[in-house]
Amino acid sequence: MKVVNRHIGGAFLVWTLAVQLVLCESGVPTTDGIKNCKLYSDSESERKVLNRLAPLAHRNFTIETKNEAESYTYVFQLCGDAWGVPGAGVVQVDNTKKETKVIGMYNATQAYGGSDWVILIYRDGEAYDGHCSKEKRRAFVMISCNRDMDVAQLGSVLEDRERNQDCFYLFELDSSAVCPPIQSQLSAGSIILIIGICVVAVYLIGGFLYQRLIVGAKGMEQFPNYAFWVEVGNLTADGCDFVCRSRNREEAPAYRGVATEPLEEEQEERDDHLLPM
Numbered sequence: 001m002k003v004v005n006r007h008i009g010g011a012f013l014v015w016t017l018a019v020q021l022v023l024c025e026s027g028v029p030t031t032d033g034i035k036n037c038k039l040y041s042d043s044e045s046e047r048k049v050l051n052r053l054a055p056l057a058h059r060n061f062t063i064e065t066k067n068e069a070e071s072y073t074y075v076f077q078l079c080g081d082a083w084g085v086p087g088a089g090v091v092q093v094d095n096t097k098k099e100t101k102v103i104g105m106y107n108a109t110q111a112y113g114g115s116d117w118v119i120l121i122y123r124d125g126e127a128y129d130g131h132c133s134k135e136k137r138r139a140f141v142m143i144s145c146n147r148d149m150d151v152a153q154l155g156s157v158l159e160d161r162e163r164n165q166d167c168f169y170l171f172e173l174d175s176s177a178v179c180p181p182i183q184s185q186l187s188a189g190s191i192i193l194i195i196g197i198c199v200v201a202v203y204l205i206g207g208f209l210y211q212r213l214i215v216g217a218k219g220m221e222q223f224p225n226y227a228f229w230v231e232v233g234n235l236t237a238d239g240c241d242f243v244c245r246s247r248n249r250e251e252a253p254a255y256r257g258v259a260t261e262p263l264e265e266e267q268e269e270r271d272d273h274l275l276p277m
């Protein structure tokens with residue numbers, strides 16, 4: 001019966017450890033939102049950069065520009081249909097003519113990043129009519145770290161098309177998503193120590209409750225795996241006895257008897273100092 005209890009206790013310990021591991025592992029960010037983006041030339045490093053942007057997915061970011069004659073609204077969405085236009089990552093909406101132009105497609109994405117910034121490029125937009133050797137439009141979105149921005153805001157627009165090739169629209173976006181993670185103040189050693197203490201605490205409390213409530217143990221028996229630990233204690237003591245003790249226990253009393261004489265001598269010697277010279 002005892003052996004069965006010990007097995008149940010062991011299973012309980014494994015279970016609590018498993019629960020702790022699961023609790024530790026949750027908190028990994030999901031990358032669902034960016035799975036629609038297709039990299040122009042697939043690479044592991046660009047995919048990693050793209051993963052950092054995952055918190056920005058499923059949102060329209062807009063900015064309006066105005067001059068005397070024209071008014072445009074630009075809409076950017078990360079790996080989703082901006083302004084509802086299929087495949088478009090950035091669109092330009094002409095507010096007077098009510099026309100939309102695709103600036104870049106999210107199935108032609110490039111992504112590069114540094115420690116606190118990411119530049120996202122959507123290629124394959126609608127071709128220019130006269131400028132830029134009639135090449136396809138491109139959108140550059142410069143995303144910079146800003147820890148104060150919970151909700152990112154699309155910033156200024158710059159269009160560079162007075163050139164023969166490599167024209168682009170440049171957008172700015174401030175977001176906390178691309179900020180480097182704040183360095184933990186705890187060293188690896190102290191984290192391991194804390195985890196160790198937690199595991200021991202969970203083992204003791206869980207085991208105690210298990211023994212008390214389910215097995216119905218009383219007194220010292222309430223300690224988890226009591227019989228096992230008693231055995232461990234005894235074995236350790238035996239081991240210590242064997243390794244540390246220099247002579248047999250049986251010999252010890254005889255030796256102590258011999259030892260009394262020199263001890264008394266020493267006592268007398270010490271007393272001599274107290275006598276007046």
Ligand SMILES: *[C@@H]1O[C@H](CO)[C@@H](O)[C@H](O)[C@H]1NC(C)=O
Pocket residue numbers: 058059060082083084
């Ligand atoms: C983005 O805007 C378009 C057009 O207004 C809308 O159809 C779409 O639902 C919006 N998407 C999100 C995630 O807000």
Ligand SMILES: *[C@@H]1O[C@H](CO)[C@@H](O)[C@H](O)[C@H]1NC(C)=O
Pocket residue numbers: 038040086087105107108124
């Ligand atoms: C992106 O999708 C469009 C149609 O939605 C297609 O014509 C184009 O070839 C695709 N581009 C790439 C790079 O796959």
